[in-house]
Amino acid sequence: MEFLGLYPTWYEPGVGSGWIVGIISTVHVLFSHTAVGAAIFFAFLANYAHRHDRPDLLEFIRRYGLFLLVFSYVLGSITGPGIWYSTTVASPRGISALIHNFVWMWATEWVFFIIEVVGVYMLVYLANRVDRQTHLKLSVIFGLTSYTTMLVIVGILSFMMWPGKADWYTETGVLHGFYGPNTFAQLAMRTAFMFTMTAVVGGIVAARFPDPAFKKDVARKLAWLGIGSAIAGVLVFRWYLTTLPDTALLVMHNRLPDWFPVGVMGMLAAVGVYFLATLIQPRLLVASGAAAMTLVVLVFGLWPGEVARESIRKPWVAGQYVYSNQVIGRDVPGRGIQSEIPLIEERGFLQTLVFLPEALRQVTPDNAVEAGRVLALTTCSNCHSLSPTGMRPLRDYFPADVDQDAIVDYLHAGLASGNTLYMPQIPFTDDEAFALASYLATLSGPDAGAAPRTAWQADAPSDLQANQAPVPTLAASAAREMNP
Amino acid sequence: MTPEILYALRDPAGVPTHPWLFLILGALTLALHMAAVQVMLGTGLLTLRGAYSKNPYWRRLAAHMLITAKIAVSVAIVIGVAPLLFVQVVYDPFWYTSNVLSAWWVIGFILILIAGYIALYVFYWKNHHLETEGGRSGHWLVLSLALLLGVGYIVHALTNQMLFPEEWLAWYAPDGIIQPDGQRLHYAYPLRFGFFIALSLPVTGAWLLGYRRFQQGRADADPVYIAWLKPLALGLLVVGGLLAVVLGALWMLTLPEKMAWFAASPWVYVALGALLITVALPLALGRTLDQGYWGYATFGLGAVALIVVCAVREVLRYFTLTGSHGYDALDYSVHMDWYSLVLFLLTFAVLGGVTLGYMLTVAWQAGQTVGRYSPSPALSRLGSLSIGLLVLWTLAYFGIGFYVWAN
Numbered sequence: 001m002e003f004l005g006l007y008p009t010w011y012e013p014g015v016g017s018g019w020i021v022g023i024i025s026t027v028h029v030l031f032s033h034t035a036v037g038a039a040i041f042f043a044f045l046a047n048y049a050h051r052h053d054r055p056d057l058l059e060f061i062r063r064y065g066l067f068l069l070v071f072s073y074v075l076g077s078i079t080g081p082g083i084w085y086s087t088t089v090a091s092p093r094g095i096s097a098l099i100h101n102f103v104w105m106w107a108t109e110w111v112f113f114i115i116e117v118v119g120v121y122m123l124v125y126l127a128n129r130v131d132r133q134t135h136l137k138l139s140v141i142f143g144l145t146s147y148t149t150m151l152v153i154v155g156i157l158s159f160m161m162w163p164g165k166a167d168w169y170t171e172t173g174v175l176h177g178f179y180g181p182n183t184f185a186q187l188a189m190r191t192a193f194m195f196t197m198t199a200v201v202g203g204i205v206a207a208r209f210p211d212p213a214f215k216k217d218v219a220r221k222l223a224w225l226g227i228g229s230a231i232a233g234v235l236v237f238r239w240y241l242t243t244l245p246d247t248a249l250l251v252m253h254n255r256l257p258d259w260f261p262v263g264v265m266g267m268l269a270a271v272g273v274y275f276l277a278t279l280i281q282p283r284l285l286v287a288s289g290a291a292a293m294t295l296v297v298l299v300f301g302l303w304p305g306e307v308a309r310e311s312i313r314k315p316w317v318a319g320q321y322v323y324s325n326q327v328i329g330r331d332v333p334g335r336g337i338q339s340e341i342p343l344i345e346e347r348g349f350l351q352t353l354v355f356l357p358e359a360l361r362q363v364t365p366d367n368a369v370e371a372g373r374v375l376a377l378t379t380c381s382n383c384h385s386l387s388p389t390g391m392r393p394l395r396d397y398f399p400a401d402v403d404q405d406a407i408v409d410y411l412h413a414g415l416a417s418g419n420t421l422y423m424p425q426i427p428f429t430d431d432e433a434f435a436l437a438s439y440l441a442t443l444s445g446p447d448a449g450a451a452p453r454t455a456w457q458a459d460a461p462s463d464l465q466a467n468q469a470p471v472p473t474l475a476a477s478a479a480r481e482m483n484p
Numbered sequence: 485m486t487p488e489i490l491y492a493l494r495d496p497a498g499v500p501t502h503p504w505l506f507l508i509l510g511a512l513t514l515a516l517h518m519a520a521v522q523v524m525l526g527t528g529l530l531t532l533r534g535a536y537s538k539n540p541y542w543r544r545l546a547a548h549m550l551i552t553a554k555i556a557v558s559v560a561i562v563i564g565v566a567p568l569l570f571v572q573v574v575y576d577p578f579w580y581t582s583n584v585l586s587a588w589w590v591i592g593f594i595l596i597l598i599a600g601y602i603a604l605y606v607f608y609w610k611n612h613h614l615e616t617e618g619g620r621s622g623h624w625l626v627l628s629l630a631l632l633l634g635v636g637y638i639v640h641a642l643t644n645q646m647l648f649p650e651e652w653l654a655w656y657a658p659d660g661i662i663q664p665d666g667q668r669l670h671y672a673y674p675l676r677f678g679f680f681i682a683l684s685l686p687v688t689g690a691w692l693l694g695y696r697r698f699q700q701g702r703a704d705a706d707p708v709y710i711a712w713l714k715p716l717a718l719g720l721l722v723v724g725g726l727l728a729v730v731l732g733a734l735w736m737l738t739l740p741e742k743m744a745w746f747a748a749s750p751w752v753y754v755a756l757g758a759l760l761i762t763v764a765l766p767l768a769l770g771r772t773l774d775q776g777y778w779g780y781a782t783f784g785l786g787a788v789a790l791i792v793v794c795a796v797r798e799v800l801r802y803f804t805l806t807g808s809h810g811y812d813a814l815d816y817s818v819h820m821d822w823y824s825l826v827l828f829l830l831t832f833a834v835l836g837g838v839t840l841g842y843m844l845t846v847a848w849q850a851g852q853t854v855g856r857y858s859p860s861p862a863l864s865r866l867g868s869l870s871i872g873l874l875v876l877w878t879l880a881y882f883g884i885g886f887y888v889w890a891n
Binding site: 024181 | 509563570585652850881
C-alpha cells in the first residue's frame with residue numbers, strides 16, 4: 001500500500017500557525033539584521049578610533065557592544081532557532097526540504113555563529129583589557145563573521161522562492177539551488193536594510209552620550225549611513241523585483257493588502273525625514289525618537305516585507321516543488337523525487353494519509369463532516385483558518401446560502417486542475433469532495449453573517465481570470481482570495 | 485506505525501552525504517551542547533548558593549560563576565543548533581511528528597527560553613557588585629533556573645516522543661477524533677531527565693577544577709581561595725557523579741519493555757566506565773592536579789565522557805527504531821554533494837579552527853593577565869590569518885556565486 005507522507009497537522013485557530021511563524025520571523029529579522037549591521041559598524045568605528053586616536057569612540061563601541069549583546073544577540077540567537085522550531089510544526093515538509101538540500105550550508109553558518117558569539121563576548125568583556133591592535137582584530141573578525149552568516153542564509157531563503165538555476169531540478173547540486181540572480185538581489189536588499197537598522201538602533205545608544213560634540217559627530221555618521229542605505233535599499237528593491245518568478249509578481253500585485261506599499265513608502269519617508277533632521281540638527285537625536293523609529297521600521301517595513309516574502313512564493317514553500325499544504329507537487333528527477341499529485345489523483349487523500357483514524361478511510365453520510373474537517377485540516381489549514389478568525393478564514397469564501405453541489409463543482413474544477421493562482425493543485429476524489437463540501441457548508445451556518453465576505457465579492461483582475469480554468473461562478477469567486 | 489509508513493514520512497530528497505556522518509556529528513555536538521547546558525545549570529546553582537553567603541570566597545565564586553552561567557547559556561544555544569540540525573536530517577519522520585504533536589510546547593520553548601535568559605540578565609544587572617555587596621533580587625535567578633530547566637524538560641519530552649511511533653496516532657486522534665491543537669506533551673521519563681540534569685553536578689565540579697587551575701595562572705593568584713575551591717570541586721564531582729550514576733541505573737532498570745535489552749548491553753558499561761574514570765581522575769592525580777595543565781584534564785576527560793554518553797544514547801535510539809520499528813537511519817538514499825560538504829569541512833576545521841583558536845587563546849591569556857594584555861607576535865599573526873581566511877571565504881562565496889550565475 002502506498003502512503004502519502006504527510007505529517008500530522010498543527011492547527012492554531014486564533015491567528016493561524018502561519019502568522020505565528022511570521023511574528024517570530026519578523027522579530028528575528030529585526031534582531032539579526034541589527035546585529036549583523038552593528039557588528040560591521042562596530043568594526044568600522046574601531047578602525048576609525050584606532051587610526052585617529054579617539055578613545056571616546058572606543059567607549060561608544062563598549063556601550064554599543066553591551067546594548068548589541070542584549071538587544072540583538074540574546075533575542076536574535078533564540079528567535080533564529082525559533083523560526084526553525086515554528087516552521088517545524090507549521091510546515092514540517094517545507095523545512096525538511098530545505099534541510100535535506102542545504103544541511104552543510106547550515107552547518108557552515110553554524111561555524112560562523114560560534115565565532116560570532118565568542119566574538120561579541122570578547123569585544124564587550126575584553127574591551128579595556130587587550131591592546132588596541134588585538135581589539136581591532138577582534139572587531140574585524142566579528143564584523144566579517146556576522147556578514148558571512150547573512151551570506152549563507154540568503155542563498156537558502158532564495159531557494160525558498162525558487163532554485164537559483166533552472167537546471168537544479170535535474171542537477172540538484174547545492175550550487176545550482178543556492179546561487180542565482182535572486183540570491184544576489186536579495187543579499188543586496190538585506191545588506192541595505194541591515195545598515196538602515198544599524199543607523200536607527202545605533203541612535204538609541206548615541207543619543208545618551210553626554211559630550212555634545214561627540215554625539216553630534218556620531219549622529220551625523222549614523223544619519224549618512226541611514227540615508228545612504230535607505231536610498232540604496234529602494235534601488236536594489238527594483239533589481240530584486242526583476243529576479244522574481246512571474247507568478248510572484250502577479251501575487252505581489254494582486255494579493256497583498258493595499259496598505260503594504262503605502263506603509264512601506266511611508267516608513268521610508270519617515271526614515272528619510274528622521275535622518276535628515278538628525279543630520280541637520282543632531283540634538284534632535286533622542287533615545288525615545290530612535291526607539292520610535294525602530295518600532296516604525298518593524299511595523300511598516302519588516303512586517304509587510306516578511307508577509308510579502310511569504311506570500312509571493314505561494315503556492316510553493318520550498319524550491320517550487322513543495323506546496324504550502326506540504327504535498328510534493330513537482331518531480332525533481334535529480335533527487336529521485338516524484339510529484340505526489342498522481343497518487344492523490346488515483347487514490348485520494350483518505351486512502352493514503354498516514355495520520356488518519358481508520359473509521360475515516362471511507363466516507364459515509366455519518367462521517368462526511370468529520371472526514372471533511374480532516375481534509376480541510378490537511379489540505380487547507382496551512383493557509384486558511386477553519387475558524388472565523390486567523391488567516392484567510394475558509395468560511396469567508398463561501399456564502400451562507402451556498403449549496404453543497406456548487407462547492408463540489410468548485411473543488412473538482414478550480415482546485416483539481418491546479419490553475420488557480422496562489423493555490424496548490426488539490427485533486428479530491430468524488431467522495432472527498434462531497435465530504436469537504438459537507439464540512440465547508442457547516443462553516444457557513446447561521447452565525448456566518450458576522451464574518452467579512454469581501455474576498456469572494458471582490459473583482460478579480462482580468463489577468464488572473466485568464467489564468468484560471470473555466471469554473472462555476474462560485475469557484476471563480478472563491479478563487480479570488482482575501483488579502484491576509 | 486509500520487516500517488512502510490515510517491519510510492513514507494521520510495524526506496524523499498535523501499541526504500547529501502552518507503548518514504553515518506550525521507549520526508556521529510549529532511552525538512558529538514549534542515555532547516558539547518550538554519556540557520554547556522550542564523555548566524550553565526551548575527554555575528547558576530553555585531551563584532545562587534554563593535551570592536547570599538557571608539563568606540567572601542563564596543561571593544567571589546558567585547560573581548565569577550554568574551558571568552560563566554550567562555555566557556554558558558549563549559554557548560548552549562549556539563552549539564545546540566547543530567544537533568538540532570542533524571537530528572532532522574536522519575530522523576526526520578520522528579522529529580517532525582513528535583514536534584507537531586506538541587506544537588505549542590515547541591513554540592513555548594522559544595518564549596520560555598527568552599524569559600529564562602532575560603531573567604538571568606536581570607539578575608546580572610542587579611548584581612554588578614555581587615562580590616562586595618552580596619546578592620540581591622535572587623528570585624530572578626531562581627526564576628531563570630526554573631525556566632531553563634523547563635525548556636530542557638520540553639526538549640526531553642520531544643526527544644522521547646520520537647521513540648514511540650506506536651503511540652503517535654492515539655496522541656493525535658484520541659478516541660478516533662483528530663485533535664490538532666498540539667497542546668500536550670505526551671511522554672516524559674523523569675529518571676532519564678534526572679540523569680542528564682544530575683550530570684550538571686560532576687560536570688560543574690570538573691569545570692571548577694579547571695577554573696581553579698586558571699586562577700592559579702594569574703599573577704595575583706590568591707592561594708587561600710584556590711585551596712578553598714578544591715574540596716568544593718571534588719565534592720561536586722564525587723557526590724554529583726554518584727547521584728548521576730544512581731539515577732542512570734534507575735533509568736536503565738525501568739526502561740520500557742522494547743528498550744529493556746539495552747540495560748544489560750555492554751554500551752551501558754562503556755558509559756558508566758567513562759563517567760567513573762572522570763570522577764576518579766582528580767582523586768588519582770593527587771598533588772599532580774596542581775602541576776602543569778593537569779588541572780584542566782578532568783574537564784577535558786569529562787567532555788570525552790559526555791561524548792561517550794551521548795554516543796551510547798544514540799545507540800539506544802538507533803537500535804530501538806531499527807529493532808522495534810524496522811526503521812534504519814543509515815539507509816537514506818545518498819545524493820553526494822561534495823561542494824557543500826567540503827565547504828563545511830574547510831570552514832569548520834580550517835577557518836573555524838584558526839579563528840576560534842586565536843580568539844580563545846586571547847581570551848584565556850587575557851583572563852590570566854593583570855592589566856592590559858598584548859598577545860605574542862605569533863598569536864597576533866594567527867589573528868591576521870583569521871581575518872585573511874574570512875576575507876578569502878567571502879571572496880570565494882562571491883567568486884563561485886558569480887561564476888555559477890553567469891553559467
